[in-house]
Amino acid sequence: MFDFALNNAWLIPLFPALAFGIITLFTKKMTKLSVSISIGTILLSFVLSVIIGIGVIGQGDTFLEHPYKAVVTWFSMPGFSIEVGTLIDNVSVMMLLVVTFITSLVQIYSLGYMHGDPGLARFYAYVSLFAASMLGLVIAPNLLIMFVFWELVGLCSYLLIGFWFGKISASAAAKKAFITCRAGDFGLLLGIILLQINFGTLDLQQLSVMIPNFTQYTGLTAAGLTAIAIILFLGPMAKSGQFPFHVWLPDAMEGPTPVSALIHAATMVVAGVYLVGRILTLFITLPSALLFVAIIGAFTALFAATIAITQTEMKKILAYSTISQLGYMMLALGAASLTASMFHLMTHAFFKALLFLGAGCVLHAMHNEASIWKYGGLKKYMPVTYWTFLIGCLAIAGIFPFAGFFSKDLILEVTFAASSLSGHAQGPFPVAYTVLFLMAALTAFLTAFYMFRMFFICFHGELRSKEVQPQEAPKVMTVPLIILGIFSIISGWVGWPGLGEGQAFGYFVRLGEFQVMEANWLLIILSTLLALLGIGLAALFYWKKTFSAQAVIERVPFLYKLSYNKYYIDEFYLWIIHHIIDKCGWLLWKFDIYVVDGIVNGFGKMAQWGGTVMRKVQTGQLQHYALIFFMGIVLMFLLLSFTGVHSPAIGLMGGAK
Amino acid sequence: MIDILMDKFLTIGLEHFLILSGTLFFIGLFAVLAKKNVIAVLMGIEIMFTSVNINLVAFNKYTAAEALLTGHVFAIFVIALAAAEVAVGLALIISIYRQRTSTDVQDFDWLKW
C-alpha cells in the first residue's frame, strides 16, 4: 500500500491536473459534475498523501537521509538536462499533507460560499489546477521543475484573483500579482540559470551535496555564490510577499474568499518559503545570504504588522498578517532553522485558513460589506464562526496551547539562539540577530493587538450596519471551520519540545543533525506576556472602550496616515510605472517612429528626391535623347581607341583580331 | 609618300565609297538631331537609309563577291522598308499635326516626366 503510493506519488499532482483538463475541455457546462470531479480528485490526492505520510513518518528519519526519488528525463541535450519526477522526503510529505488537506477543505467550503455563481465550474477548474501546480512544486526533484510549477502557481493565482473578471479591480489585482511575482522570477530564473551554469545540475539532491563544497566544483568565490543566492532569493521574496514585493498580496483579496484562504494559507505564498527551505543548504553555506534572508523576513514581519494595525477591511488585515507571518518564516530560515520555518508554515496554514474561511463566512453573512466598522456584535448571530475565529486569533497571537504558540515560540527561540543575547551564538553576525530578535518580539505584540482589534470590532459590541441581518453560514461552510479549528489547537503539540527524539516535529523535519531543543522558559513567558499585552490593549481600546483609538490617532496623525496608506508604497510603484516605465515606453515609441523609422523613411525620401532631380533630364525631346545617345557612342569610341585594341572593352564589342 | 597618297586618292576603291556613305549618313543624322521641322527630320532619316545602301552594295562588290548579290538584295529590302517607313512616318506626322497643329519636334514632348 505504502510502496504503491510512494511509487505513484506522481499521481498526486496529476489527479487535480486531470480534473482541470476534464473540466475545461468537457464538463464545463455541467456544473455539478465538474464540482464532483474536482473535489473527488483532490480527495484522492489527499488519501494518497495520507498513505505516503503515514508510511514516511512511520519510518522516522529514514526518508530524511535517503529521500525517495523517481525521475524521467524531461528533455536533455549535451550540457543541459532536466529530469521530471518526484522527490519524497519528510519535508515534502509534510507539505503534501498540508496542501491537500487545506485544498480539500477549501474546495468543500467553496461549495457553500460560491453557491450559485455562474462560473462555478471554471472556479473549480482553476482551483484544481492550483492544487496540481502546488503539489507538483512540493514534490519537484529539480529546481527548474520547481520553477515550472512555481510559475503555474502564479498563473493560477492570476486566474483566481481575477476570477470575477468583470470587476476592473479584480483584473488589475490579478495582473499586479502576476507581474510582481514575475519581477521576482527574474531573479529566481537568473539564479537558477547561474546555478546550472556553475554547477552543471539543478537537481536538488546533487546541489545540496555540491554547494557546501562549492570551491571544489566551481570557480566561484563565496561572494559570487552569495550574489547568486541573493538573486535567487528575489523569487521567493516576491512569491511570499516579502518587502518590497509585498504589494500584490493585499490586492489579491479581490478574488473570492476561498481563494484568499488557499493562496494565503497553504499554497502560493508559502511556496517561496518552501523553495528557500528546499535549498537552504545554499544559504547556510553563505552566512551573509542567510543574514539577508533573516533581515528581509524580520523587517517584513514588523513592517506588515504596523500596516495591519490601521486597516479597516477584514481580508486586508488578514493579508497583512499573512505577510507578517511569512516574514516570520523567512526569519526562521534566516536563522538557519528549517524546522522552525516549516513548523510555522504548517500551523500557520491551519489557522490562517481558518481565519480566512471565517472571514469568508462573515463576508457572506454581511453581503460582502468590506469595512469592519460596519460590523459588530456578530457573536450572537454566528456563534460557530465566532468561536472558531477566536481560536484562529488566539493561535496567531501565540497563546498557549494553540498552534501558533509553539511555532512562533520556536522561531523566537532559534533567532534568540543566533543572537548575542544567548551568549553562545555561532554565526558571524550575532549583533544583527539580536536586533532581528527584538523586531520579531515586537511583531508578536503587534500581531496580537491587531488581530484582536479586528476581532473585537467585528464580533463584540452592537451591529453597526442597518441594512443586513447576518445569519450563520451553512453546514458545508462551518464544518471545515470546525475541522480547521481543531487542527489549529492540536497541530502545535507535535512540536512540543518535550517530545524528544523520534517524536517531535523537529526530528522529522530538519536539516542536519537533530538537536533537542531545550524549552527556554524565559522566552516562553516573554512571548506569552507580549501576546497577552497586545490582546489586553486591544480589549481596552475596542471592547471595553477604556481608551479611545481616535485620541491616539489625533495624537500621531502622521504615523496613522503612513500606516493606513501602507507607507505609500503602492503609490510609489504606480508612480514609477506610470511616470517612468510608461513614459519611457512612450518616448521610445516616438523615437522608433521618428528616429529609427525616420532614418528608414529618410532613405526613401532621398531616393524620391533623387528621382525628382534626375527626372528633369527626361525632357521629352527625342532629339536630346538621340544627341546624348550618339555622344555616348563617340565617347565610347574615343575611350576604346585610347585604351588600345586589346582592352577587354574592345573584346566585348567583337574585338580586334 | 605623296605618290602613294595620290595613288590612294585617285584609285577609287572601297574606302572611298565607305567614306562617302559614312559622311552622307552623318549629314542625315545632323538633320535628325538639329532640325526643328519634323519633316526635315524625316528627310534626314531617308538620307541615312540611302547611305546605308551604298555600304551594302560597296561591300558586296569589293569584299563579298562570292556571296553573289546578297548585298543588292538587302539594299532592295532596305529600300522597301524605307518606303514603308516614310509612309507610316508621314501618316504619324500628319496625325500628330492634326492634334497639335505643329510640326515642331520640340513640341512633341509626351515622353517628358
Next chain:
Amino acid sequence: MTMAVMFYLIAFVTLGSAFMMVISKNIFHSALLMLISFIGVAAVYILLHADFLAAVQVLVYAGAITIFIVFGIMFTMKGDPRKTNPFSKNAIPAAVLILLFIVINAVTVIKTVWPFSNIAPPETTVKAIADLMLTKYVVGFEVTAVLLLAAMVGAIVIVKGVKKSS
C-alpha cells in the same frame, strides 16, 4: 582617272546637296535638294556596277519618297515658306558631334585593313538579283510584301483615325 573624276564629281553633288538640304531654311528647297542627293546616290550605284539598284533608287527614292515628303510638307505647312525649316537649339552640339563622327569614320575606314575578295562581280545584276530573291530570300521577299501592305494599311488608319463606334 575617269573613274576618279566621276566619283569625286558625284560625291560632291551628293554630299553637297545633302548638306544644303540640311542647312536650307526653306523646307521646299530641302526637299528638292534631297531629290538631287538621291539621284546622286543612284549615280554612285552605277559606279558600283549596280545598275538595277540605281534604277530602283531613282524610282523609289527620287520618285515615290520625295513625292511623299512633298505631300507631307504641303499638308503641314503654314506661314512663310522661307522660315519653315529652322535649326533647333541642338544645332551647335550636333554639328560638333557630326564633325567628330565624320572624322572618326574616315580615320577608321582608312586605318582598317579590308579583306578584299578577288572574284569579279557578275555583270548582269538583274537576273542574279531575281534568282536570289526568289530562291534563297523568298521568305524575306514575301515578308517585305506583307510589310508594305501593313504599312499602307497602317498609314491609312493612322491618318484617317478610327471611328468611334457608337
Next chain:
Amino acid sequence: MNFPVLTTILLLPLLGAIISIFVPKEKSSIIKGIAGITTFIPLVLTIWIYFLYYTQHMATGGYAFTESIPWVKDLGITYGLGVDGFSLPLVLLTSVIGFCAVYSRSWSVETRAKEFYILLLILITGVMGTFLATDLFIFFLFYEVVIIPIYLMVIIWGSGSKTRKDIGKEYAGMKLTIYLLIGSAFLLAGLIWMYMLAGEMLGALTFDLATLATLNFAPNLQIAIFGLMALGFLSLISMFPFHSWSPDGYAGAPTAVSMIHAGVLKKIGGYGLIRIGIFLFPVGAKFWAPVIAVLAIGNVVYTALISLAQKDMKYVVGYSSVSHMGFVLIGIASLSLVGLNGAVANMFGHGIMAALFFSVIGYIYGITKTRYIPDLGGLAHQMPRLAGAFLVAAMASAGLPGLLTFVPEVTIFIGAFGSPITRIPAFIVLTGIVIGAVYVLRMAANVLFGPRKEQWDYVEDIKGFSLLPIAVLVAFAVIFGLFPSLLMDMVNSGIQPIAAKLLAAGSQIGGSL
C-alpha cells in the same frame, strides 16, 4: 521509399494555386476548399515525416527524405530537398500555420477571394521551399518567391490602424517589401561571392550546402561574407535597428499574412543565419556575434518597452514579436550548442504563439471591426472560449512553463550565460521576461476583462469549424510545452553538426568560440 514526399509537401499548395486559377472567381467556396485540402495534406504528411524522423533518423542525424535532381549542371544548381532535425520543426511550423491561415472562416477574405487564396498558397510554397532546400540556389529562389505575394496581399487586403493614422497599409506593404528586398540583395551578394570562391576552391561550381560545408574559407572572407548575409537575414528576423518594417507590416497585413509572416517567414532569417551563416562561416560568426548580442538587447528591451505604449492589439503583438526575436538572436550569438538549440526551439515556439495571437486578434477584429484596445473590453463575457485562447497566447508570450515557449527560453539563457560573449547582454535581455509579461497582461486585461460592454453583446463566441485552427495551435502549444523533448531532441540532432563545425573552427583558429 521512393515516394517524393517532400516535393509533395512543397508543391501541393502551388498545385492548389494553379487549379484555383481555373475556377471562376464567384465560386469562392470551392477555392477555399481547394486551398484547405492542399494545405491539409501537407500538414498530415509533415506530421508523418516528423514522426518517422523522430523514431528512425534522429539518432543518426543528417538529412533524410532527400531528393536531388540536377537542374542547371553548368552552374551547379540542383533541385535538392531534404530535412534534418533543424529544418523539420520549421517545416512542421510552416505546415501548421499555413493550414491554420488558410483554414478559417473567421478571418477569411471575401473580396477578391480567388486572388487572395492563390497568393496565399504561393506564399506558403515559398516559405516551405526555403526550409526544405538543400541547395542554396533553391533556397534563395523560394526566399524571393515569398516577398512579392506579401506585398500584394498587404496593399490589397490590409487595413490601417487607428493609432497610426499617418501611415496606411500601402506604406506598410511598401516598407516591408522594400526592406526585405534590400536585405535579400545583400544576401544575394554574399551568396554569389561565396559561390564564386567555392567554385575556385573546388574546381567546380556548386550550390550544394553539404559540399560547401566541407570548405574552410579564409577568415577575412568569412567575416565579410557573413556580414553581408547577416544583413539580409537579420533584417528578415527584424533585428534592431532593422525592425521597423515588422510592426507596421503586421498591423497592416490581413490576418492570414500576419500569421504566416510572424509565424514562419521571420524564422527564415534565423534559419538562414544558422544554417548558412554559422554553418559555413563559423569564424565570421564569431566575429559578428558580439554585435548581434548587443543589438539583441535593443530587440528585447527596447521593443518590449515600446509595446507597453501601444494601443493597437496588432502593434502590441508586432512589437512583441520583434522583442521575442531578440531572445532568438541572443541564443544564436552565444554560438554554443545549448544556445543554438534554444534559439531554434524558440523560433518554433514563437511561431506557434504568434500565429495563435494573430488568429485570435484577427477573429476579434473580424467581428468587432476594431483593434483599438480602449474600444474593447470585457470580451471574456461574450466569448469565453476565445478569451481562453487569447490567454494561452498571452501566457505563451510571457514564457509560461507548460507552454512551448518556456523551455526554449530557458535553454537560450543557459546557453547565453554560458558563453562569455553573451553573458552581459543576456543579463539585460532577461529583464525582457518581466516587461513581456507586463504588456501582454495589460492587453489581456484591457481587452478581455473588465465590465461587460453592451455594444459587444452581438459578438458571438468562436465555435464549430472556426475553432479548428485556434484549437490546433493551442494543442501544439500545450503538447510541445508538456513534452519538450519532442522538440528539443529533434532540434538537438539538427544542431549537433553545426555546433561541431563551430568547435572545429574554434580549435583551428585557436581560442574558444
